Amino acid sequence: MSYDKGFWSPGNLEKLEVLLEHSVLPKKGRLSANDKKRECHPEFIRARRKHSAVESDINALEANGLDKCPDKGIEGFERYVALAVVASNLKRLGKILLTRDRQ
Known part of the structure; x- marks a missing residue:
């Protein structure tokens, strides 16, 4: 840690x-x-x-909506973090597909 x-x-x-x-x-x-x-x-x-690298990942999550967590409790926080990770990965995949289509 x-x-x-x-x-x-x-x-x-x-x-x-x-x-x-x-x-x-x-x-x-x-x-x-x-x-x-x-x-x-x-x-x-x-x-x-x-x-x-950890700080970079935290910044990427904040850019994808995890700057404030409106959910309450640890379960809500974990769910919110998971959704932010999914959003970040979808954004990354979208950029890869757009680049591929342009080529």
Whole structure:
């Protein structure tokens, strides 16, 4: 799991370390020796580099209607995310078909 720097707090870090084997929770500001050691670990760096792809996917979902979720509860949210993914995929397929037809 990968998080933004804004999510960092000592409490969040403790909870994630209990739940996850490798959590990517970068710290804002100056790093202590322990934080520097944690953030220089190869697994941390590898996962952190993948974070930009996650941000890109979130942006694509927001562009396809997932900027605000009017549904209530976790089930409604999951349904809304699934529909946004379907909308994004349909948009992508449409672009591929249009390109193919133009050629």
